[in-house]
Amino acid sequence: MTFKELNISEPILKALLKKEYSSPTPIQEQAIPVALNGRDLLGIAQTGTGKTAAFAIPIIQQLDQSQPQGKQRNIQALILTPTRELAIQIDECFSDYSRYTNLRHTVIFGGVNQNPQVEKLKRGTDILIATPGRLLDLIKQKHINLNHIRHFVLDEADRMLDMGFIHDIKRLLPILPKQKQTLFFSATMPQAIASLSKSILKNPARVEVAPVSSVVDTIEQCLYFVEKPDKSQLLIDILGKDKRKSVLVFSRTKHGADKIARVLNKRGIGCEALHGNKTQGARQRALTNFKSGKTRVIIATDIAARGIDIINLELVINYDLPDVAETYVHRIGRTGRAGNTGTALTFCSHEEYEMVRDIQKLTGKKLPVIT
Known part of the structure; x- marks a missing residue:
């Protein structure tokens, strides 16, 4: 199967061609059509299976095709990830795949001065990639408004649990709009993660690739x-x-x-x-x-x-x-x-x-x- 057969739009196909990506990985093949249809998704896949593209491509395509010209930018997609390194890596992927669109994306994480991040947010962004602590801090300081979120991605959920971020996630969930698409990814499914997924996903499609062994x-x-x-x-x-x-x-x-x-x-x-x-x-x-x-x-x-x-x-x-x-x-x-x-x-x-x-x-x- 090719990316073209997944009904991916021309600007993204052009970007994929530039990166010399010719065919989708198993998780991309299964997840992209589900996500493009707007359905919630439970993805069980570990790092290295291509899951970032599995959620980034459908989000970019849906936002690009519905983006009114000249409109004030509100955050419409939120990607929550446990570590700074992963946040930066995901941000780089969004740069790659959205290069031929007019979408803007911003990455925020703790451990560094918040001012450059705040300045970028003030200029307006469509897609926000964030770690939990810095996100909640900037929401509290009223630098971030999540009322317009259409797509929410919870990435590496099991690592969130390992690092003690589940409480932060539970604080964040009531702030998000009720009507949105949620894409939930985890390498493993311990009981706490299975319960969390059930509480936030509505009739999700389940996609599981590369069993651990x-x-x-x-x-x-x-x-x-x-x-x-x-x-x-x-x-x-x-x-x-x-x-x-x-x-x-x-x-x-x-x-x-x-x-x-x-x-x-x-x-x-x-x-x-x-x-x-x-x-x-x-x-x-x-x-x-x-x-x-x-x-x-x-x-x-x-x-x-x-x-x-x-x-x-x-x-x-x-x-x-x-x-x-x-x-x-x-x-x-x-x-x-x-x-x-x-x-x-x-x-x-x-x-x-x-x-x-x-x-x-x-x-x-x-x-x-x-x-």
Whole structure:
């Protein structure tokens, strides 16, 4: 199937052609027609499946086709997302897809001075991409009016739950107009998220793609049994032998990420740590350097890594195993995207072996051990 067969308008098709996107991903194929018909949507899909385009394209098309000329701009679409990095990434996607329309979009997030964001809002915007805290702050200060919202997207709902934003979402919902289209996306569906989706969606279409265990089929996975004190030397050896362009290393903690980065830099392996304790400027610089290839290795925690979306990421290393088997699949799913090959290496100490068993049970695959 092609994007043209999804009845996408000419300005968006032109934008997709410029980005060399020829055919939709499974979630785009299923979600775009539903969203273009104005129906509510429950999308179960993880990062890397193309879900941003699945909601951005229909919103841009509907707003572009109904946009009166010369009218004062009101916020008509709100995209709520848990992290600054994701908000910036979504904003970049809206730039790509709406480049041949007259629509305006604005991104707001905390951790930086609000004044430039407020100034942009004053000039008028059609689409607002926001993190919950900054959105509620600016609503309270009367810089944002949501009375004209026609489309509401709740992205990464399970991550919102993990980060403690569910209360903020529940504060926001009564402010939104009752008549609107709601598109709800989550990688997993814990009970709290299932209940939230039922409370805000009206007769939704359910779209589910890439079951968590199937994503790993395209990725070469290997396991090293190594005790904690020896992990840093193993990492140095691997990075010394393997001169790949981009390597993402996962640490369970922020402190651990900093420690790994210090060890690697001392050994002449240029890298940066990415986690929630870094300033917004530092996090953005680290991401920009990594995406451009200036920094070859980045050490990230799970939450911070949600902002990393690099098509040609070649190698993921689980320095620490996660607490939940599904998180392993989300982690390694950052490589092997868009038809590219990818490799995932996992370091497992004696005390982490139980998690390896859980991972193998979830994926239905035995991880080959490198000795």
